[in-house]
Amino acid sequence: MLRGEPGIGKTELLTYLLEGSTGCRLLRAAGVESEMELSYAGLHQLCAPLLAGLDRLPEPQRDALRTVFGLRDGAPPNRFLVGLAALSLLADAAGDQPLVCLVDDAQWLDRVSAQTLEFVARRLYAESILLVFAVREPSPGETLGGLPELKVTRLTDSDSRTLLESVVAGRLDEGVRDRIVAESSGNPLALLELPRGLTAAEMAGGFMRPDARPLSSQLEHGFLRRVRALPAETQRLLFAAAAEPVGDVMLLRRAAGRLGIAVDEAALHAEASGLVTLGTSVRFRHPLVRSAAYHAAGLDERREVHMALADATDAQLDPDRRVWHLARATAGPDETVAAELERSADRAQARGGVAAAAAFLSRAAELTPDPARRGARTLAAAQATYQAGAFHAALELADASELSPLDELDAAKLALLRGRLTFYTRGASAGVPLLIEAAKRLDPLDARIARATYWEACFTALTAGPLPSEVAEAILAAPKAAEPTREVLILAGLARRTAEGYAAGAPVLLEALAAFQTGAVSAEQGLGWLPLACRMASDTWDFEGWSVLSARLVDLARGAGALTVLGSALLHRLPNRVRAGDLAGAESLAAEVVAVGEAVGSGFWAHYGALFLEPWRGRESATHQAIEAITQAARHVAGHGRMLADTQWAAAVLYNGLGRYEEAAAAAKRGCENPEEFGLATDSMVELIEASARLGRPADAAEAVQRISDMAQAAGTDWALGTRAYVRALASEGPAADDRYREAIERLGKTENRMALARARLCYGEWLRREGRRVDARAQLGGAHEMLSQFGAAAFAERASRELRATGATVSKPAVATHEELTSQEARIARLAADGLTNPEIGARLFISPHTVEWHLGKVYSKFGISSRKEIPSVIRASFKSF
Structure with missing residues (x-):
């Protein structure tokens, strides 16, 4: 990043770099303020020379770039998938020779191009690529922050x-010279440009008059003066x-012809001025020259030029830029242009x-003559602006839409938009009531949107804690469908669980989950509804449903490149x-969680991956680091009750595995403090019951035993009933305990929950040893x-080992692999390679290029003393058990 004020020399440094990049392939782009509304315009400008390489990209990436560049029709791709595709395209181009990419005036890039290039910039590990941005300071927004920077400072x-x-x-008076130097503040462009055309008398006073504007405006004013000194046709x-930001010389010539300009003569004067070069493309001497040239024209002339550019632009090849010029050329209401x-x-x-x-719709609304249609278009512009993340601008457009008549459906949609905006600007507690009110208004108008709005209200509410009773009551009071869909069922089940109790909601939820499977x-549908379905599957002890739906959700999110959904999908799948x-x-999933978190700027997700894994291995330090990070984050976000349950469950698992039952019981009690959170709050009850049993204080967990028993009876799954038998066994003595342990092992053995089965056998074996039944104890x-050893659950395996030795059995210690320590990225790649993924597949999971994957794998081979990919599954996967 080259950062500096206007005129400080950023563009000259890019030119210097360009001229010095011998043996490299060069790509150039520049942000243009008037193009900030055209999404992916900047990225297309940079990547256009590389489009022949699209066919070498994986299909999802190829289709993503073709879609955003308007080369094919299709559903809008996720911007992170576009980022990965851009990275792959650039990395592919750098395969034959180093690639130098220069982006001037990056503060004027359209938002998604800037985000995409920032994504790429953070992933240039092993590629022969140099990406250099020049950014005006101060610049609008925070895009492109956090990259390595070179601050371009003023001259001495x-x-x-x-x-x-x-x-x-000629000779300049020293006093005048020193005053000009002082007033220029070391800005080289000011020193070069402002004296041009000034007389000695004009220079005598310097250029900091009492009414002087900021330096950047003075520089622009200097260029403006030079533009206005040119012949009229050259100015035009x-x-x-x-006004034509692409720099297409042929398009400029066509437009000039329509304006009646003698192009060749005007071009000669333009180039002689030193302000612009008209070669294979149009290049202004400095970005401020473009700004000055644009502002040199009056309003009527601007419209005339934009109309000429619209006429000169091919309506088939570039319809959007054509209509954008047409819209700027239109003075008053015009339905034809608004429709385009x-x-x-x-x-x-x-x-x-x-x-x-949003920009197209906003301008369309301004040009719409019919008030009703204007209101609908303004509302659509507000919705698009909300989707773009500009919440305050969206609120202004929402207010403007009310100045025109809206039909009932649009009025209800406006209420929905206000609910969403309120959630993002003021939080869930303020937004949820508005969402529920919008859903009620939508019920008689559009049942599908109403149902989706109820779902949104549910999900919004669940981000801050349990579902509020008023939300549940509103869902139950909504008109009933003749044949309820799975979406209706899951909302009804969740609402009934809140309003009427777990026993009333669980059967309905299980019915909905079966329909989803x-x-x-x-x-x-999947990206919208499956996160809730996965959470409900865990809450109702439907392990098969949880497995099937979480796998489906991860696949859908990966395929769509929907990273914000993918992060939560992986955290449903990982546990x-x-x-x-x-x-x-789970290690592979955790590696992907880290990569997704880095891509979207959320390290929080990575800590959650560790929270689910590290306690089982008995890694106390790593577990506490994850707990501390999540606890710190919980102070700044809604839903802290659920986070507390999650972290305390992890601590309880850790300490139960290590055999430190007092600490396990204390953590589990804290995790049980919000039982309405279900999920890991319920699992904390199981940890509390086990710790209390080992401490000889089963009465401490009697309430938890009863609660789990009641919930399990309502759910009725093998996982639920097996868990009920297990906790009852822990709280029992004599033949009753024996029978219940056997029932737990039988029922849990019918499920895929192998960890629960192993722990049931561990606790049964411990109980048998205490009962003096050593032979039976050894078997369990x-x-x-x-x-547990096979799983890699080292803490619990060691606990089983201690108990086995207490029975007189001999337990051999597992061999521990010795190797040079891998970096976190090497470990992620090695895990995925052990799963059989190819380099492109690993790159897609971790948002790096295949070349970078190969570079890291070379280091893995060296550290593990292996020479080929074939050795990875046996050597590396076995080694992970010692990590």
Whole structure:
């Protein structure tokens, strides 16, 4: 990042770099303020010379770039998938020779191009790629922050004097010189440009008059003066070039012809001025020249030039830029142009360019003569602006839409939008009531949108804690469908669980989950509803449903490149795999969680991955680090009750595995403090019951035993009933305990929850040993030890080992692999390679290029003393058990 004020020399440094990049392939782009609304315009400008390489990208990435560049129709891709595709395209281009990418005036890049290039910049590990941005300071927004920076500072007084004297003819009075140097504040462009055309008398007073504007405006004013000194036709040509940001010389010539400009003569004067170069493309001497040239024209002339550019732009090849020029050329209401803008907004939405869609719709609304249609378009612009994340601008448009008549459906949609905006600006407690009110208004108008709004209210409420009773009551009071869908069922089940109790809601939820498992789920439905379904599957002890639906959700999120959903999807899937005893698979998921978190700027997710894994291995330090990080984050977000339950459950598992039962019981009690959270709050009850039993204080957990028993009876699954038998066994003595342990092992053995089965066998074996039944104890403890060791649950395996030795059995210690320590990224890649993923597949999971994957694998081979990929599954996966 080159940062500095206007005129400080950023563009000159890029030119210097360009001229010095011998043997490299060069790509250039520049942000243009007038193009900030056209999504992916900047990225397309940079990548256009590389489009022939699209066919070498994986299909999802290839389709993503083709969609956002308007080369194909399709659903709007997620911007992170676009980022990965751009990274792959650039990395592919750098395969033959180093690649230098220069982006000037990056503060004027459209938002998604800036986000995409920032994503790419953070992942240039092993590629021969240099990506350099020049950014004006101060610049709008925070995009492109956090990259390595070179601050371009002002010249010293000595250098300023030298530079000034190089452009001033004749001798300059020392006092005047020193005053100009002081007032220029070391800005080289000011020293070069402002003296041009000034007389000695004008220079005598310097240029800091009492009414002087900021330096950047003075610089622009200097360029403006030079533009206005040119012949009239040359001025118009420069203005047309400034209004056409692509730099297409042939398009400029066509537009100039429509304006009646003698192009060749005007071009000669333009180039002689030193302000612009008209070669294979249009290049202004400095970004401020473009700004000055644009502002040199009056309003009527601007409209005339934009109309000429619209006429010169191919309506088939570039309809959106054509209509944008047309809209700027239109003075008053015009339904034809407004309708074209609306169609451009649809195309922008299809490419994932919601910011562009918002700009098109906003201008369409301004040009709409019919008040009713104007209101609808303004509302659509507000919705697109909300989707782009500009909440305050969306609120202004929402207010503006009310100035026009809205029909009942649009009025209800406006209420929904206000609910969403309120949630993001003021929190869930303020937003949820508005969402419920919107859902009620939508009920008689559009049942599908109403149902989705109830779901949104539920999910919004659940981010801050349990479902509020008023939300549950509103859902139950909504009109009933003749044949309820699975979506209706899951909302009804959740509402009944809140309003009427777990026993009333669980059967309805299980019915809905069965429907989700057996029926087809589209990407849109899955990404919307499956996160809630996965959470309800865990809450109702439906392990099979949890496994099936979490796997489906992860696949859908990966396929769509929906990273915000993918992060939560992985965190639904990861604990499921841990409980299935697949800690190696969970490691791969955790690696992906870290990569997704880095991509979206959320380290919080990575800590949650550790929270689900580290306690089972008995890693006290790593577990506490995750707990501390999540606890700190919980202070700043809603839903802290659920986070408390999660962290305390992890501590309880850790201490139960280590055999430190007092600490386990204390943590589990804290985790049980919010039982309405279900999930890990319920699991904390299980940990409390086990710790209390080992401490000889079963009465401490009597209430938890009863609560789990009641819930399990209502759910009725093998996981639920097996858990009920297990906790009852822990709280029992004599033959009753024996029978209940056997029932627990039988029922849990029918499920995929192998971790619960292993722990039941461990506790049964411990109980048998205390009862003096050593032979029976060895059988159970030996089976538990084998399972837990195979899983990699080191703490619980060691606990089983201690108990086995207490029975007189001999337990061999597992071999521990010795190797040079892998970095976290090397470990992630090694885990995924052990799962059989190819380099492109690993790159897609971790948002790096295949070349970077190969580079890291080379280090893994060296550290483990292996020479080929074939050795990875046996050597590396076995080694992970010692990590």
